[in-house]
Amino acid sequence: MSAPGMNFAELHRLHLALHEVQEQLTRGPRQVKAREQLVATAEAEVAARREQLKTQRMSSDRKSLDLKTNEAKIADLRGKLNAASSNREFDIIKGQIEADTVANSVLQDEILELFDAIDGTQTEIKDAEQKVVKAKDELKRFADQFAADSAGLTTRVAEVSEQIKQRESGLTGDLLERYRRLVDAHGAEAMAPCEAGICGNCRVQVTPQNKVRLNSGLVIVCSACGRMLYKPPE
Numbered sequence: 001m002s003a004p005g006m007n008f009a010e011l012h013r014l015h016l017a018l019h020e021v022q023e024q025l026t027r028g029p030r031q032v033k034a035r036e037q038l039v040a041t042a043e044a045e046v047a048a049r050r051e052q053l054k055t056q057r058m059s060s061d062r063k064s065l066d067l068k069t070n071e072a073k074i075a076d077l078r079g080k081l082n083a084a085s086s087n088r089e090f091d092i093i094k095g096q097i098e099a100d101t102v103a104n105s106v107l108q109d110e111i112l113e114l115f116d117a118i119d120g121t122q123t124e125i126k127d128a129e130q131k132v133v134k135a136k137d138e139l140k141r142f143a144d145q146f147a148a149d150s151a152g153l154t155t156r157v158a159e160v161s162e163q164i165k166q167r168e169s170g171l172t173g174d175l176l177e178r179y180r181r182l183v184d185a186h187g188a189e190a191m192a193p194c195e196a197g198i199c200g201n202c203r204v205q206v207t208p209q210n211k212v213r214l215n216s217g218l219v220i221v222c223s224a225c226g227r228m229l230y231k232p233p234e
């Protein structure tokens with residue numbers, strides 16, 4: 001298979017360049033999405049911590065209320081203690097006061113623990129909020145950068161495509177047909193350099209006959225992987 005005046009190495013280089021630019025163009029939105037996901041995760045963390053803080057505050061409020069109720073109850077019982085009409089009644093009331101006092105002491109400990117937990121959660125919320133700000137900054141930085149780059153990348157795609165088209169005009173007949181089919185199927189990997197008689201795509205050795213053809217500047221087809229092989233420039 002021959003292509004007089006055809007520089008396959010250059011054509012391949014252009015296809016690889018085109019592939020790289022197209023990759024950058026498709027990678028950009030994927031990377032933007034990944035950064036949006038990081039923002040969403042950070043925001044979910046803030047929401048979860050805020051919910052936790054709400055629960056802790058409700059629990060603390062409830063316990064504080066219980067404490068006040070018990071204190072009122074104890075004050076009431078102390079009044080009853082003074083008015084007790086028998087020793088038995090006195091002992092019962094005294095026992096109730098002691099039980100309620102122990103209960104209040106437990107409540108006070110629990111309330112103090114909750115205050116500590118609330119402090120901790122508030123710090124966690126601040127940290128999580130900072131992570132959101134950072135993730136949003138990073139998203140904006142990346143999205144802006146990609147928006148700025150993408151115009152240039154799109155222009156580059158058009159330029160390289162045009163250069164490819166110009167070089168393709170040197171292909172005719174069977175070779176053109178094969179080239180089209182292979183490029184449609186494999187993109188830039190439709191072609192491969194053949195160095196020291198080894199296919200650059202599948203690493204299989206070409207026949208001595210094909211090696212001679214390559215050396216005389218012809219394009220050959222790898223018998224193993226079907227790629228078009230060319231002799232790379234010295």
Ligand SMILES: [Zn+2]
Nearest residue numbers: 199202222225
């Ligand atoms: Zn091969």
